[in-house]
Amino acid sequence: MTKIFFLISVLFSFSIFAQTDATATKVDSTVPVFAVGEAELEKDKFVIDDPENGSLSGSQKSLSLELIDILKNDFVFYKHKFNTVDYSEKGKNSYSNPALEKWQAGGVTYFVASQMKSSGSGIEAKFKAFSVTSKKEIFAASFNVDQVNLRQRSHQIADQIYRAVTGKPSIFNSKIVFVSDRSSTKKETMKELYIMDFDGRRVERLTNFNSMVISPSVAPDNSKIMFSVIAAHREVSRNKVRTIKNIDLKTFDLATKKISTISDRPGINSGAIFSARGNVIYLTLSYTGNADIYEMNLATGALRKVTTHYGDDVDPSINREGTLMTFLSNRAGRAHIYTMDPNGTEKGVDRISFVGQFNATPRFSPDGKEIVFTSWVDNGFDIYRIDSAGKNLVRLSKDFGSNEEPVFSPDGEFIVFTSKRVISRKKAVQDVYIMNREGEIMGQLTQDFGRCFSPQWTNILK
Amino acid sequence: MSTSTIDRDFNKNFLISLGMHALIAILAVLGGKVISTVFKNDDVEIIRSAVRVDVVGMPKFTVQELKAMQKEAPRPNEPEVAVGKKEETKVETEDVIKKDDLVIQKESKKKNKASFLSLLNEASNKKVEAKEQKKGKADGKDNKNLEALVLEGNRLSSGTAIVGEYSDQSNSAIGIYGQTVLDNTRRFWKLPSYLKEMNLACQIRVYLSSSGSILKLDLHKSSGNSEYDAKAEKAVRDAAPFVKPDAELAPRLANSGLILAFPL
Numbered sequence: 001m002t003k004i005f006f007l008i009s010v011l012f013s014f015s016i017f018a019q020t021d022a023t024a025t026k027v028d029s030t031v032p033v034f035a036v037g038e039a040e041l042e043k044d045k046f047v048i049d050d051p052e053n054g055s056l057s058g059s060q061k062s063l064s065l066e067l068i069d070i071l072k073n074d075f076v077f078y079k080h081k082f083n084t085v086d087y088s089e090k091g092k093n094s095y096s097n098p099a100l101e102k103w104q105a106g107g108v109t110y111f112v113a114s115q116m117k118s119s120g121s122g123i124e125a126k127f128k129a130f131s132v133t134s135k136k137e138i139f140a141a142s143f144n145v146d147q148v149n150l151r152q153r154s155h156q157i158a159d160q161i162y163r164a165v166t167g168k169p170s171i172f173n174s175k176i177v178f179v180s181d182r183s184s185t186k187k188e189t190m191k192e193l194y195i196m197d198f199d200g201r202r203v204e205r206l207t208n209f210n211s212m213v214i215s216p217s218v219a220p221d222n223s224k225i226m227f228s229v230i231a232a233h234r235e236v237s238r239n240k241v242r243t244i245k246n247i248d249l250k251t252f253d254l255a256t257k258k259i260s261t262i263s264d265r266p267g268i269n270s271g272a273i274f275s276a277r278g279n280v281i282y283l284t285l286s287y288t289g290n291a292d293i294y295e296m297n298l299a300t301g302a303l304r305k306v307t308t309h310y311g312d313d314v315d316p317s318i319n320r321e322g323t324l325m326t327f328l329s330n331r332a333g334r335a336h337i338y339t340m341d342p343n344g345t346e347k348g349v350d351r352i353s354f355v356g357q358f359n360a361t362p363r364f365s366p367d368g369k370e371i372v373f374t375s376w377v378d379n380g381f382d383i384y385r386i387d388s389a390g391k392n393l394v395r396l397s398k399d400f401g402s403n404e405e406p407v408f409s410p411d412g413e414f415i416v417f418t419s420k421r422v423i424s425r426k427k428a429v430q431d432v433y434i435m436n437r438e439g440e441i442m443g444q445l446t447q448d449f450g451r452c453f454s455p456q457w458t459n460i461l462k
Numbered sequence: 463m464s465t466s467t468i469d470r471d472f473n474k475n476f477l478i479s480l481g482m483h484a485l486i487a488i489l490a491v492l493g494g495k496v497i498s499t500v501f502k503n504d505d506v507e508i509i510r511s512a513v514r515v516d517v518v519g520m521p522k523f524t525v526q527e528l529k530a531m532q533k534e535a536p537r538p539n540e541p542e543v544a545v546g547k548k549e550e551t552k553v554e555t556e557d558v559i560k561k562d563d564l565v566i567q568k569e570s571k572k573k574n575k576a577s578f579l580s581l582l583n584e585a586s587n588k589k590v591e592a593k594e595q596k597k598g599k600a601d602g603k604d605n606k607n608l609e610a611l612v613l614e615g616n617r618l619s620s621g622t623a624i625v626g627e628y629s630d631q632s633n634s635a636i637g638i639y640g641q642t643v644l645d646n647t648r649r650f651w652k653l654p655s656y657l658k659e660m661n662l663a664c665q666i667r668v669y670l671s672s673s674g675s676i677l678k679l680d681l682h683k684s685s686g687n688s689e690y691d692a693k694a695e696k697a698v699r700d701a702a703p704f705v706k707p708d709a710e711l712a713p714r715l716a717n718s719g720l721i722l723a724f725p726l
Contacts, residue, residue, distance in 0.1 A: 036722050040651065041652070044654060133656055375520055
């Protein structure tokens with residue numbers, strides 16, 4: 001009898017556990033339980049208050065206001081997280097007297113106060129940030145700001161406040177490397193390497209090849225930029241000297257401005273990317289007659305073949321752990337996206353895109369969980385995101401020109417890309433834009449700067 | 463030979479002939495069935511399977527458009543139709559070949575003939591039409607349920623798809639009605655970062671009138687954090703009134719209600 005009772009109990013338990021998997025579960029025979037799921041993140045109400053100014057000259061006052069404007073503009077990029085609100089109330093001295101109760105009554109969750117004092121030709125800017133809900137000061141620091149370091153220092157301050165609030169680094173200190181043809185002449189197209197702040201300001205030209213620079217990539221420590229350039233090679237054949245064009249791989253040292261050649265094998269030496277440690281690179285070489293992806297040790301120059309298929313394999317991108325590589329290949333006929341283990345040769349190759357007329361430039365998110373790429377649809381390229389297992393394909397851009405070369409920001413929250421639109425029969429513009437990871441366009445970074453290509457984000461340094 | 467002998471032989475042969483004809487007829491019928499069974503069904507399955515793959519395409523709608531659709535979806539404040547009866551929710555997928563599509567296919571065939579590497583270079587020089595982007599609302603709301611709306615892409619589909627994940631249990635009248643309550647409530651279920659990171663959970667029991675409005679709300683299980691419980695309760699109140707339940711379901715919803723778990 002006891003055994004029968006035990007058996008019935010076990011069967012009854014199984015039936016209960018079986019039900020818990022369903023969306024609607026029942027606590028008794030009449031009241032079902034429905035799981036609402038995880039809550040959506042409510043945006044934090046974020047206030048960067050007007051500064052408390054000491055005795056400042058006219059230029060110092062405008063420096064102070066400009067600094068606050070840059071901070072506010074930086075936080076607007078994260079508008080999916082923060083609802084930045086302006087509260088103007090003269091003489092409230094929020095740095096000396098934060099009055100957190102007042103901010104709490106207004107529903108504010110984070111509040112930034114500042115005090116500016118004269119310091120030489122510049123200002124001494126003191127900042128405090130408060131968590132209004134926990135009534136705690138979460139950040140306090142002082143910075144010397146002048147006209148020369150204004151933008152750089154403002155981004156640094158914004159990043160430090162962002163880190164204090166979220167516990168994570170922001171994109172504010174990052175830069176974007178890109179290629180532009182703005183130095184082209186009427187006879188010849190020339191593409192050179194440039195670098196700018198993440199918000200499109202402070203653009204600086206890096207190379208003067210008077211040639212075509214392509215496919216830049218930034219070292220993990222931001223010390224070097226690797227790129228390919230169409231170079232002239234002298235070749236002696238039957239006592240005749242002739243010049244042939246070749247795509248060579250080079251690096252630009254950002255500290256010394258020195259350019260070094262990494263690979264100038266005959267054919268293509270391009271599409272190179274750094275590994276997460278920076279000691280090896282992955283690139284496409286075609287000196288054997290077929291475009292394949294190789295791993296190259298930067299110290300020794302030793303090569304190892306990563307792909308060997310007779311199809312063309314290009315555009316590698318590696319996850320942070322170096323355990324998964326995504327690349328583009330026409331091994332199935334059309335250009336499709338594949339993943340594989342880069343530590344072997346043709347190891348674990350998995351095709352993850354099965355649709356699209358022409359897919360290109362797959363790039364991993366910083367956590368390696370997602371891949372962003374571009375695909376030819378209708379009358380131009382548009383940007384798509386898919387997870388690294390090939391599921392959850394979503395479209396991010398549409399009716400916004402032709403959008404190419406997407407790359408995730410180092411914090412994974414944004415995507416930088418180029419967008420091209422035709423102005424007339426002879427003129428087309430192509431500029432660099434930022435969208436957030438949901439495809440909301442955040443802003444245009446370049447304008448009237450020639451046609452811009454291949455944007456790459458620098459890395460966040462701890 | 464006598465007449466009776468002839469008749470007997472005739473009858474015997476007639477019966478043999480009849481039997482043989484009947485046997486041939488039976489074999490013909492059975493043979494036909496065997497042939498149709500062997501050669502027919504599997505082929506059909508394979509073709510259907512192939513068609514399913516062909517229908518798959520790149521997503522037409524962007525994430526922003528899907529968000530906007532979700533926002534624009536009519537909220538059942540003034541429901542006209544009673545809900546509670548079993549119904550399949552289907553989404554039509556566009557499967558019409560346009561003139562432009564044909565042009566692209568021709569271009570694509572040409573591309574396949576060209577070398578892959580030259581295509582990579584050519585690809586960035588294609589002329590495109592300049593179009594203004596449709597500005598979507600950018601307040602970051604309604605991130606949930608997006609996956610349910612992503613009906614195209616790498617998912618295999620024969621052209622229609624059922625939205626959401628319905629278990630056998632949720633296909634019951636109360637299950638279907640509960641899903642509508644759930645969908646509405648999810649739109650208002652939001653937490654600030656500091657509460658979201660606490661990983662709390664609570665349950666709210668809601669009793670509904672025959673019109674779908676709230677009769678009573680009970681905190682069935684508290685999270686231990688009053689602010690969290692209040693946010694969950696507010697989500698239910700903001701989502702109401704819900705869809706009008708059908709007459710059979712209404713007494714149950716008024717007397718026993720249903721329980722909403724935040725989050726699980």
